[in-house]
Amino acid sequence: MPTMIDVAKRAGVAISTVSYAINGTRPISEETRQRVFAAMEDLGYKPNVFARGLAGKRSRIIALHFPIPERGVGLTEIEFIASAANTARENGYEMVLWTFEMHDLDELRQLTQQGLVDGVVAMEVYEHDQRIAIWRDAGLPFSLIGLTANTDGLRFVEADFEQAAQDTVHYLAQLGHTHIGFLNQSRAVYDAGYGPGVRTQRGYEKGVQTAGLPSTIQYCQATVSAGFETLDSLLAQDPDLTALITINDRAVPGVMQAAAERGWRIPDDFSLVVIGSSASIAELMTPPVTTVEPPNAAMGRLGVELLIQQIEDQEQKNVQIMLPCTLVIRGSSGPCRRDFGK
Amino acid sequence: MPTMIDVAKRAGVAISTVSYAINGTRPISEETRQRVFAAMEDLGYKPNVFARGLAGKRSRIIALHFPIPERGVGLTEIEFIASAANTARENGYEMVLWTFEMHDLDELRQLTQQGLVDGVVAMEVYEHDQRIAIWRDAGLPFSLIGLTANTDGLRFVEADFEQAAQDTVHYLAQLGHTHIGFLNQSRAVYDAGYGPGVRTQRGYEKGVQTAGLPSTIQYCQATVSAGFETLDSLLAQDPDLTALITINDRAVPGVMQAAAERGWRIPDDFSLVVIGSSASIAELMTPPVTTVEPPNAAMGRLGVELLIQQIEDQEQKNVQIMLPCTLVIRGSSGPCRRDFGK
DNA sequence: AGGCGTAGTCGAAACGTTTCAATTACACTT
C-alpha cells in the first residue's frame, strides 16, 4: 500500500505539497498538481483514513443514529437509511450506524466524545430530544430528521405531517365525509412527544376545525388486534364516523377487519387513509390503502447533505427543510355513501 | 479529552504499560492493572480510534455490505441490520454500512484496500458471489449471510430455506393437499443465482418428489399485479392446485385477489404459505398469512460474531451455521377441502 | 556465588497524515 511519501518521491515534491494538492488547503501551481495526481494515479494511492483522522481535525466519517423504535420498524426507515448511506459515500464520507436506544445517553455521550465521527444525523426525533444538548455541548455538528418543539438554530429536514393531515381532512371532506376520525399511535408514544404523532394529530385537529367538523381521536398500539378493538372506541365517540385518518399502519388491518364485521365495505361504507406509510406496505392490504407518503429517499439525502455542509463550513441557505408528502389514492378511500337516517 | 499519557501519569506508570493493561498484550501485575483502570475510570478515558488504527494492525471497525436488492427491501433486512449493529457494538466494534451495488466491484475493491475496516459481513449472497474473490485476494476477513455454491473454507450463517421448503410441503401434504405449487421470485433473480430463491425451490422440488406429488413452478416479479397474473399460469400448469408455497411476499396479495376472483376462499379452497417473510408483513394481509420465518436477529448476531472471532483469531468450532426457520400458522393455510369431481 | 529465565515495566520508534512556521523565487514598487 503506497503512502504519501511514495507519492511525494515520485512526483519530486515534499510530502506537505502532496497534502496541499490533495486537499486544496493551499495554492499549488497547476503543473505541480498535475504531477502529484499523476503519481497518485500511477501508484494507486489512497489516503489512510487513520492517519488523516489522527493528524487532522476531521475523520470523514459520520454517524446515523437510528434508535430502533418500539413501535416497530417500517420500510420507510430502510429507504431512508439506504439513501443516507449512499449520499454519504457520494460525498466521500463513511457512515456508521448507531442503533442503541434513545435513553442510553451515556453510550451516546461516550461515542460522541470519542471523536470518531465528524457529525451525526439523528432519526426518530422527539419534541424534546435530549440528544441535542449532548451534541451541542460537545460541539459536534448534527442534523435532525424530524422536528423538535423549539427549532432555533437547528438544521433539520422533515416531512410536513401537519400539512399532510390537514390536506387529508380536506380531501376526505371533499368526498363528502363529515365525520372523520383520527387514529394515532399509542398514547405512550404520543406522550413521549414523538414528532410525527404529535404533528399529524395537530394537523388533523386544525383540519377538522377549519372545516367545521367534529374531532374524534383515539390512540392505539401498533398491532392488528389493537386496531380491531379501537374501532369500537372510535365509534363510541362518534357513531356517525365514515372516514378515518391514521399514522398507525400496523393497526390498519385490524380496523378493516372490525369494519368488515360490522358489514361495512371499504371504501363504500368507510374510508381509510394512512399517513406516513409507504407503497409497498399499502399494497399488501386488501383493499390497498390510500396513503400520504413522505419522501423518504429525499429526506435521507438532505439530512446527510445538511450535515456535511455544516461540517465543511459551507454557506447554507436553507437549513430548515419541510418536504411535502404525496397523496396516493388507492382502494381504501372514496366518496361518502352512507346517509344517516335522513 | 484525556489521552493515554494522562492515564499513565495518573496511574504513575509508563504509557506502554497502560496499553498492555488495556489490551492484555503482555503480563501486567494485578495491582498495576487496578491502578490503570481506576485512572481510566476517573478521567473518563476512551482510546482514540485513529491512533489505534494507525499504530496497530486493527481498526475495530467492520463493514456490513448490504447491496440494496432490486426485488425490494423487506422488514427482514432491517431486523437483521439492527441486530448486526448491536452485536458489533457489544463487542467493541463500530459498524459502517456499505450499500453500493453488487456489481460495483471497483468501489468494493477500493474500500477493501483502504484498510478502514478489519472485516466485512456480506448480505445478499449469490451462488457465485464475486465479492469473495476480492476479499480473499486482499486477505480481508469476511463472513457471509447466505450460501454460495461452493462453501469450502467459508464462514457463513444462513437460514435453512431448503429444509424449510421441504417441511412446508410436508405440512401442506399432511393437511391433505396433493397439488402444491411453488411461486418463486422473478426469473432474473433466480437466474442470477440468488441463494434463497434457488434453495427454496430446490427444497420444494425435493419435498414434492419424496411425497410423490407433482411439481408446479412459476417465477414472478415482486409486485401485486404480477402475483395476480401468475395464478393463471400456475393453474394452467396444474388446474388442480389447492396450495401454494412462495418466497415472494410482495406478490401474495395479488395471488389472493386472483383466487378471490375465482370465488375461492382462503384457506378453505386454497392454502398459501410464505417462506422467508416476517410477522409484521404477514399480519397486514387478509387473512394473515401463514409464514415460515427465518431467525433474522440471530443471523445478524451470528454473522458478526463469526467475523469478529475470525479477526481476533479465536478458535472457532462451527463456522458454517444453518439455522432453522419457524413455521407460524396463521389464517392462510388449512386442510384441503376441495374434492376434484370424484 | 555466579548464571539464567521470567514476570513486570519502561523508553522510544514507528504508523501516515495535517498543519504551522519558515523559506524561496519572483515580480513589483519606490
Added chain:
DNA sequence: AAGTGTAATTGAAACGTTTCGACTACGCCT
C-alpha cells in the same frame, strides 16, 4: 538598487496509539 508583497514550496512538529527491544528484580538452578 533596495525593499515589499505574494504565490509556491518545504521541513518538521504534532496527533495518540501499538509494539519492539531493553532493563530490572527476583527466585531458581548448578
